[in-house]
Amino acid sequence: MEDSDKQTPIRVALLGCGVVGSAVARLLTEQADEFAARIGAPIELVGIAVRRLGRDRSAASVDPELFTTDADELVTRADVVVEVIGGIEPARTLILRAFEHGAGVVTANKALLAESGPELYAAAESAGVDLYYEASVAGAIPLLRPLRESLAGDDVRKVLGIVNGTTNYVLDKMHTTGAGFGEAVEQAQALGYAEADPTADVEGFDAAAKAAILASLAFHSRVSGNDVYREGITEVTAADVQAAESMGCVVKLLAICERVEATPEHPTGISVRVHPAMIPTTHPLAGVREAFNAVFVEARSAGELMFYGRGAGGDPTASAVLGDVVAVARHRVLGGRGPGESAYADLPTLDMGDARTRYFISLDVADEPGVLAAVATEFARHHVSIETVRQQQLTGDEHDTEERAELVIVTHAAADSALGATVEALGALPQVREVSSVMRVEGE
Numbered sequence: 329m330e331d332s333d334k335q336t337p338i339r340v341a342l343l344g345c346g347v348v349g350s351a352v353a354r355l356l357t358e359q360a361d362e363f364a365a366r367i368g369a370p371i372e373l374v375g376i377a378v379r380r381l382g383r384d385r386s387a388a389s390v391d392p393e394l395f396t397t398d399a400d401e402l403v404t405r406a407d408v409v410v411e412v413i414g415g416i417e418p419a420r421t422l423i424l425r426a427f428e429h430g431a432g433v434v435t436a437n438k439a440l441l442a443e444s445g446p447e448l449y450a451a452a453e454s455a456g457v458d459l460y461y462e463a464s465v466a467g468a469i470p471l472l473r474p475l476r477e478s479l480a481g482d483d484v485r486k487v488l489g490i491v492n493g494t495t496n497y498v499l500d501k502m503h504t505t506g507a508g509f510g511e512a513v514e515q516a517q518a519l520g521y522a523e524a525d526p527t528a529d530v531e532g533f534d535a536a537a538k539a540a541i542l543a544s545l546a547f548h549s550r551v552s553g554n555d556v557y558r559e560g561i562t563e564v565t566a567a568d569v570q571a572a573e574s575m576g577c578v579v580k581l582l583a584i585c586e587r588v589e590a591t592p593e594h595p596t597g598i599s600v601r602v603h604p605a606m607i608p609t610t611h612p613l614a615g616v617r618e619a620f621n622a623v624f625v626e627a628r629s630a631g632e633l634m635f636y637g638r639g640a641g642g643d644p645t646a647s648a649v650l651g652d653v654v655a656v657a658r659h660r661v662l663g664g665r666g667p668g669e670s671a672y673a674d675l676p677t678l679d680m681g682d683a684r685t686r687y688f689i690s691l692d693v694a695d696e697p698g699v700l701a702a703v704a705t706e707f708a709r710h711h712v713s714i715e716t717v718r719q720q721q722l723t724g725d726e727h728d729t730e731e732r733a734e735l736v737i738v739t740h741a742a743a744d745s746a747l748g749a750t751v752e753a754l755g756a757l758p759q760v761r762e763v764s765s766v767m768r769v770e771g772e
């Protein structure tokens with residue numbers, strides 16, 4: 329008999345038995361012997377809280393006796409509580425209750441962490457137990473542990489990544505098939521990537537919650553989901569995608585967290601934002617296809633790091649959850665705790681207007697003398713420097729009486745507020761028939 333078998337078992341309670349929960353239950357059972365050896369004590373799954381009994385839960389491959397609808401009671405008889413219900417309530421109350429009863433908690437719940445992270449950390453701290461949440465951002469990809477632990481001796485400057493698989497799949501399909509947004513979402517739904525109600529993904533709420541978690545860890549400051557500037561992908565058109573391609577770029581929904589040094593306009597702070605952006609096809613993030621995730625981290629001493637893998641799905645997400653279960657269980661056996669909240673830097677989140685961004689702007693203009701000068705004047709007036717300008721003749725329809733041209737402009741970095749004001753002013757110029765495409769540009 330192994331030493332680990334003689335130890336008092338670590339009791340694990342699972343809250344939720346959906347996509348992630350059923351994979352956690354199955355893998356925990358299948359790998360029980362390995363986990364016992366790694367932890368130094370056996371794991372005992374003491375119960376699985378579900379909303380209703382009687383459903384087919386064969387995917388979880390566990391003793392049906394383990395299912396209960398009494399989550400309140402279940403959390404009182406566990407050493408480790410795994411929360412994979414999702415949403416704010418009852419997940420929040422159940423986690424707080426688990427802490428009160430001395431259990432460590434593992435959760436995959438980005439929405440809850442982005443809303444109530446400090447409250448959960450404080451409750452874990454006063455109970456002297458662990459709070460782990462690797463699965464909450466970029467699913468299987470080890471990313472939060474590197475930020476919380478491996479990079480604790482470095483100074484993170486920027487985190488830039490694709491953290492939502494559904495929108496990456498949709499944008500990828502728009503590029504590869506020429507489909508419009510609606511059609512690409514339907515394809516994603518048919519394949520099970522996008523949910524029936526894809527709002528949280530396509531409007532960028534899911535990525536914004538993840539960006540808040542990443543920024544909090546990277547910059548040792550409190551950032552909530554509401555602090556994150558957010559634009560989803562619902563306004564991205566097939567024309568935007570084509571325009572990106574003509575520039576040697578692809579469109580990606582990016583989560584960007586960066587430290588911004590003080591200027592006369594603002595103090596040192598953090599810019600945290602989620603929005604679609606064009607990135608050059610030569611950038612490593614451009615090669616992230618389908619529903620994969622990838623995150624770039626830039627740190628002072630480490631330089632650039634890239635994390636890539638599956639951000640969603642039952643088994644990949646369960647991998648991250650179970651890694652956390654092993655970590656928390658090891659602490660129960662050996663003593664000690666994982667890191668708590670680190671918010672000492674207390675950097676403020678800056679307004680989006682203060683972020684330094686670059687814009688791609690495509691204008692449909694009257695092809696007549698002085699147009700370029702009028703356009704250039706608006707950029708100069710807003711202190712925005714132009715990086716490149718390209719002009720091409722447009723062939724109008726039979727009703728067109730005037731000559732038309734397309735002006736494609738890429739700017740240098742400027743305050744986002746100045747770029748927004750420039751676009752507005754351009755739209756009001758009599759020579760500009762239409763601002764046909766505007767998108768931020770990221771990556772060198």
Ligand SMILES: NC(=O)c1ccc[n+]([C@@H]2O[C@H](COP(=O)([O-])OP(=O)(O)OC[C@H]3O[C@@H](n4cnc5c(N)ncnc54)[C@H](O)[C@@H]3O)[C@@H](O)[C@H]2O)c1
Nearest residue numbers: 344345346347348377378379412413414436437640641645
């Ligand atoms: N699915 C993924 O790929 C993925 C990836 C990363 C993180 N996550 C996160 O993991 C969590 C779970 O996601 P999921 O995809 O498994 O969701 P899901 O909807 O498949 O599963 C959630 C389950 O919880 C159950 N539930 C709801 N209220 C409950 C209650 N009061 N008591 C017990 N059970 C209750 C639901 O009936 C459902 O079966 C969410 O926080 C999600 O954001 C999911």
Ligand SMILES: N[C@@H](CCO)C(=O)O
Nearest residue numbers: 491492493494639640
């Ligand atoms: N809906 C999320 C699941 C993983 O958090 C995504 O598409 O990435």
Ligand code: NA
Nearest residue numbers: 462466467469
């Ligand atoms: Na992760």
